[in-house]
Amino acid sequence: MRFSSFAATAALAGSAIAVDHLVVVGNGSLTFEPANLTAAEGDTVTFKFWPKSHSVAQAAFAKPCEPMENGFWSGFIPSEKGAAATTFMIEIKNASQPLWYYCSRGNHCQEGMVGVINPPASGQKTLAAFAKAAANATNSTSPTSATAVGGMLMNGTSMDGSGTNGTNSPGAASMLSASKGAIFTVAVGMVASLLL
Numbered sequence: 396m397r398f399s400s401f402a403a404t405a406a407l408a409g410s411a412i413a414v415d416h417l418v419v420v421g422n423g424s425l426t427f428e429p430a431n432l433t434a435a436e437g438d439t440v441t442f443k444f445w446p447k448s449h450s451v452a453q454a455a456f457a458k459p460c461e462p463m464e465n466g467f468w469s470g471f472i473p474s475e476k477g478a479a480a481t482t483f484m485i486e487i488k489n490a491s492q493p494l495w496y497y498c499s500r501g502n503h504c505q506e507g508m509v510g511v512i513n514p515p516a517s518g519q520k521t522l523a524a525f526a527k528a529a530a531n532a533t534n535s536t537s538p539t540s541a542t543a544v545g546g547m548l549m550n551g552t553s554m555d556g557s558g559t560n561g562t563n564s565p566g567a568a569s570m571l572s573a574s575k576g577a578i579f580t581v582a583v584g585m586v587a588s589l590l591l
Contacts, residue, residue, distance in 0.1 A: 413437040415484075418510065420472075421449045425503050427496075427510035431522045434512055436490040442483045444472040449498045449508070451483055452538055453545070456495050456520050459529035460504035462538040463495075467545030471500065471537075485546040487512065495525055499537040504529050 416438060419428040422445040434440055442451050453466025462468060469483035487494075490513055498508040509529050511522050538544070 413439065415439045415441055416512075418442045420444045420451065421446070421498070421508070425498070425506045425508040427451075427498075427508065430510040431514055432510075432512055433514075434487045434490065436487055438487045438490075439484050440487065440512055442469060442485075444469075444474045444481045444483070446474045448473045449500055449503065450537065451496050452499045454495045454497050456493070456525060457528075459495065459509060459525050460497055460499070460532040460535040462499070462536060465545075466538075467494075467496075468538040468540060468543060469546065469548065470541065470543045472548075480550060482549045483543060483546050484549065493520070497529060497535070499535050502535060504535040505532055506530075 414435065416432055416434050418432065418440060420442050422428065427442075432440070448471050450471050451467070451469040453463045453468070454461055455463050467485050472481045472483070474481055485494075493514050494512040496510050496512075497504040507526050507530065509522070509526050511525060514520070514522060
């Protein structure tokens with residue numbers, strides 16, 4: 396009985412721990428690395444920017460170089476040569492929906508600077524098909540907002556709270572980390588109490 400309670404508590408603790416996935420933006424090439432990743436609901440994806448200037452804008456599959464209405468947008472991130480201090484973090488709220496994105500700087504999208512989070516498991520909506528459609532796009536469009544939307548911008552150790560989305564508030568990153576830490580602490584405490 397004690398073992399099955401322990402196993403159930405351990406499984407609960409494992410499911411409560413979110414993962415942060417790193418995507419490197421433009422480190423020496425017009426790419427997102429990795430360009431294709433799978434993330435669970437509650438996980439975060441942190442885009443780490445490299446020189447010279449790039450962006451991350453959410454798009455619909457059918458319109459690869461156009462911003463999606465109410466999608467996430469990092470704004471243009473200028474990074475100094477050799478210093479990748481600026482990041483943009485989003486939280487995955489629905490892991491069953493693919494999140495297609497692109498860089499809207501110049502013709503970066505048409506040159507293949509596109510990516511996807513949680514791509515469909517099968518069918519014709521693939522990253523290769525998205526990149527091919529992007530290559531055929533007549534232009535690349537940036538969202539109209541001058542500030543980040545749908546995520547948190549962090550520059551070194553300070554956060555830019557100038558975005559229009561509530562998740563951009565200065566305390567949002569620390570609150571997100573604190574809530575994940577609290578869940579982990581409670582789960583570990585439950586496991587420890589079962590072992591005693």
